[in-house]
Amino acid sequence: MMRRQARSFCLTIAPIIAAALLSACNQQAEDTESAQKKKRPPHPVIVQTVAAEPVAIDYSRTGTVTLRNKARIHAQEEGRVTHFPWFEGDRVKQGITLLRLDDTLLKAELKKAQADANQAMLDLKRINNLISKKVASREQLTSSRTRLSITQAEVEILKARLAWMDIKAPFDGVVSTRLVEAEDFVSKKTHLLTLIDPASLYVEANFSELLLGQVRQGTAVKVRIDAAGNKTFPAIIRRIHPVLDPATRQAVVEIDFKQAIPRIHAGQFARVHFSSVAEPRIMLPFNAVQQGRNNQFVYVLQDDKAKKVDVTSGIKKGDRIEIIEGLTPGQQVITQGFLGLSDGKKVVVKTNS
Template sequence: MPVVLAVTLAAALIACSPGDDPPSGASRESGAADHLVAAVVVEHAATTSSHERPGSLRHRRQVRLFSQEEGRITLLDVFEGDMVREGEVVVALEDDLLQAELDKARATLAQTELDVRRLEDLVSKRAASDAELSQARTAVAVAQGDVRILETRLAFTRIPAPFDGVVIERLVEPGDFVSKNTHLLTVADPESLVAEVYASELILPRMKVGDPAQLRIDALGAVAFPARILRIHPSLEQTSRQGIVELTLEDPPAGVKAGQFVRVTLETAAVERLLIPFRALRRDRDGELVWLVTDQGQASRRKVRSGLQMADSIEILEGLAPGDRIITRGFLGLSEDKTVKVVPE
């Protein structure tokens, strides 16, 4: 009797791979030739996946104000955090020299217009040529252009707010002399806050604009706020193969600020996937594979390509079909065409 018990224990050990529990239904009376395995039938399943991604809040509508003329700053009364109204002059530059040049250009224009009227009278009396009149009219057009240029440059010395917003950067002070194209202020629209996160190329096709999401802001505690996908960027980052997803908060809480760290939970739409237990997927030098049980009760290797992993299951993209029976336990000593006995998990 001890000899029979030893043979039975040896068969059970052969049927289990390291770290696997032996199939619970293994019979104590199995013969030594039986290779015990556990197996499941592959089927499609409608699944959704939840993915948490870290990101940051930022202002989607943000404008940096630059000087278009050089000069000394004579007006700058707003500071970081101040609200400004659209069209409100927030920065003014010294304009005395431009104003003097404009006065001069207007005087020149008035003189050229007077010359044209005088020449028109002389031409009518045949006391001047048409060529002289044409040159005078050209001088009027040039003088008008000079006036418009100086009026435009003078307007550039008054810099208005582009929209209702908040000042988030003040980089100069009254009395500073600034050259052209100097960054003076930055104004942002506080209502344009978006969360920006990166998502894998594997889940991007299963998301669309308007899909709901949950957003947590670490600085405001563990409360989750409802959000929606605003935009999915069309290009991917070449190294990580991830794309940018922008989300808007449906009801921004008090204390929310640009730059805060967020955690966004994205839910993908239900998709039919071919799922198998993760423990059934094996790897060797040639890549990923699974072991199948054939209709003749024999083991057979099959190369596969996997996709998303969800909990203890993994998606199979290539290599399997619904109805295939794959081995989930009992890999130790398994070989091609070896006869196996399927027992319950």
């Protein structure tokens, strides 16, 4: 009986002793961990004081080299081409004959019209003499004057038509297209050739509605032509078209070179570079801005601890990024020491050596 009671007592007290020993071990482990936490040094970080600084943003747009002076020469009279010595690439001076049409028939018509005008002049003189003698009527005088005016007008018309047979260059330029040959017969309004002025080259680019607020007429820009190598050429915005394309929300901007650029051609690809007006902006190193699931944030130093603060970023420039919302000047943002860093963790500021 005594043995059975002793055995029952042992079975009852054994779990209690085991639980007490386990509790003591856990308490000792917690005490050890707490002591280690107290001894663990603060997390070392490097910070930057938030400040607004004037920053200009660099922009780049693509465009096309275009001609401002380009003349499509058309025939104003019909006739046979008797003289056309110019070919693509030939340079011509203003006023030189580009092309001549056979004017034999028009010259004959002009002679006839001049003869009619001379006869009308003689008739008018005769009527005036008769009027003085009261032999001719006022109606005859009026009719004679009218006929003289008509014949003189016909002479002027034929002179103009005759001048159109000798087609001259409207400006110094280069023949870019030759569309007819000597001895061809051409009709009125036939496109004969195209003349371009290489000195009138400019760049045409499309600017978005946001970029239009950064430029105005007279803004200085730089242009790089890929085919001309890595050189950039100074240029200036000459004209901003007032209407945007409703499909792209972009407007055409015309950019003039400040000086003539040799060995570039219409149709070439161009890049336009310019900077906005410098405005106060909060700029941080790019790696200081952390990316969350649905937001961006930075760590701010507050009471010797790292505090997580949501921010909204803006433009990027080099290795820095603009902060639009979330920070105010004077705050200190952690820029280095992110490994193992978390919200609320105690930190110590180190110098950036």
